[in-house]
Amino acid sequence: MNEIYIKEQIRQQVKLSQVVEYLTGSKLSKGKMLCPFHREKTPSFFVNDTKGVFYCQGCGEGGDIFKFVMLKNNQSFKEAIRWVDETFHLGCISQKVSYRQFLEQQKREEKKRQRQEQEARDKVLYDEIALEYRICVSALRPGILEPFSDLWAYYIQRKQYLDYLIEEGGY
Numbered sequence: 001m002n003e004i005y006i007k008e009q010i011r012q013q014v015k016l017s018q019v020v021e022y023l024t025g026s027k028l029s030k031g032k033m034l035c036p037f038h039r040e041k042t043p044s045f046f047v048n049d050t051k052g053v054f055y056c057q058g059c060g061e062g063g064d065i066f067k068f069v070m071l072k073n074n075q076s077f078k079e080a081i082r083w084v085d086e087t088f089h090l091g092c093i094s095q096k097v098s099y100r101q102f103l104e105q106q107k108r109e110e111k112k113r114q115r116q117e118q119e120a121r122d123k124v125l126y127d128e129i130a131l132e133y134r135i136c137v138s139a140l141r142p143g144i145l146e147p148f149s150d151l152w153a154y155y156i157q158r159k160q161y162l163d164y165l166i167e168e169g170g171y
């Protein structure tokens with residue numbers, strides 16, 4: 001199993017406070033409760049669902065959802081992942097297909113991003129070519145430059161090159 005993916009999936013689907021309340025059998029009050037890891041009379045155990053971390057000001061114990069389960073259930077990291085997945089019916093571990101889909105989705109998004117970048121670059125190039133082309137055409141208008149002068153030859157050459165670009169590049 002891909003641990004990083006499964007960890008992320010679990011974090012998105014279950015709140016730390018849910019796990020804490022489930023395992024301690026007590027309710028958090030404003031993110032606080034009596035610490036399950038040391039004896040105390042006033043709550044100094046904090047849970048932050050936004051950050052997904054717990055911390056006890058009394059005994060200094062702290063960590064994320066998996067650390068909490070490991071400590072409370074006396075389990076290894078892998079056992080803790082499996083326990084959360086099964087207890088809260090998340091099905092993250094059995095979803096091998098969905099991990100493949102996740103990777104494919106990422107690949108598709110990357111391709112889309114590259115295509116958009118390419119289109120943006122093409123647009124800039126197109127604008128530059130179009131502008132230069134207009135300059136060439138107006139410079140080559142009769143009476144503006146002396147035929148067969150250096151400048152005239154330059155614009156002829158430049159226009160031919162732009163013609164080629166437009167034809168080849170589909171601009």
Ligand SMILES: [Zn+2]
Nearest residue numbers: 035038056059
């Ligand atoms: Zn404590």
